[in-house]
Amino acid sequence: MLLFDIDGTLISTDGMAGKLMLKALEEEVRQPVKYELKVFVGSTDRLILKQFIENSQFEPDHLESAIDRVLKRYLLYLDEQMNLPSYVKILPGVNELLRRVADDNNILLGLVTGNIKAGAYAKLKLASLDKFFPIGAFGDDAIERNKLPAFAIKRAGDFYQTQFSPADIWIIGDSPKDIECAKANQLRSLAVASGWHTVEELKPFRPDILLSDLGKTAEVIEIFKDSAA
Numbered sequence: 001m002l003l004f005d006i007d008g009t010l011i012s013t014d015g016m017a018g019k020l021m022l023k024a025l026e027e028e029v030r031q032p033v034k035y036e037l038k039v040f041v042g043s044t045d046r047l048i049l050k051q052f053i054e055n056s057q058f059e060p061d062h063l064e065s066a067i068d069r070v071l072k073r074y075l076l077y078l079d080e081q082m083n084l085p086s087y088v089k090i091l092p093g094v095n096e097l098l099r100r101v102a103d104d105n106n107i108l109l110g111l112v113t114g115n116i117k118a119g120a121y122a123k124l125k126l127a128s129l130d131k132f133f134p135i136g137a138f139g140d141d142a143i144e145r146n147k148l149p150a151f152a153i154k155r156a157g158d159f160y161q162t163q164f165s166p167a168d169i170w171i172i173g174d175s176p177k178d179i180e181c182a183k184a185n186q187l188r189s190l191a192v193a194s195g196w197h198t199v200e201e202l203k204p205f206r207p208d209i210l211l212s213d214l215g216k217t218a219e220v221i222e223i224f225k226d227s228a229a
Contacts, residue, residue, distance in 0.1 A: 003110045003136070003149065005174060007115070007195065008041065008175065008192075009214075010090070016087055021048070022052075024074040041196045046071075046140070053067070075122070078123070082122070091194045091213060092194065093214035095129075109132050113139070114148075135159045146181050170182075175191075176197065176205045179191055190223070191211070192211050
């Protein structure tokens with residue numbers, strides 16, 4: 001079972017999606033927001049917004065309601081401003097890997113992403129990758145990323161009618177938080193330096209496998225098959 005992160009692993013929006021979320025946030029808090037796009041990497045949408053709001057001068061009557069309003073605006077901006085495939089870049093090797101794996105009944109696909117579900121599928125649809133991922137866990141399920149795999153594994157078991165052992169499940173992502181998420185759940189980790197972190201930055205977190213990207217399709221598939229042998 002391969003559970004993929006989205007941004008920096010499957011696709012890149014070159015920071016555009018994050019900027020749209022911050023635009024929605026600034027409209028809610030009615031003040032400029034200072035940020036670095038790297039703050040988004042590996043976190044969940046709701047946690048990002050919670051931290052920004054708590055660190056601002058804005059004091060909402062109800063924090064969760066304020067976050068809900070920001071996310072609603074954000075989804076509208078995704079629909080309005082990212083409605084062209086040119087805004088989304090599919091990262092090296094992803095298309096070929098997903099096509100090959102989709103034809104292999106011994107390897108199943110899902111998502112573990114901090115994106116809220118509607119945002120995740122909006123991005124994947126622009127890249128024509130949504131069809132590969134019938135199940136997943138999302139930023140709506142839990143504010144903490146480490147809690148997401150349990151949701152994905154339960155949904156995968158129901159959908160695929162298969163029971164998975166931790167040794168058969170891979171978290172594939174581009175950030176230290178993806179690696180930590182896998183370790184916290186006793187799952188395998190494959191890290192790729194196709195996002196905001198370099199190979200050297202990811203190496204100290206000791207993923208099971210570390211690659212520059214997913215470009216060498218045959219080698220990547222062999223990693224998964226060898227682990228199941």
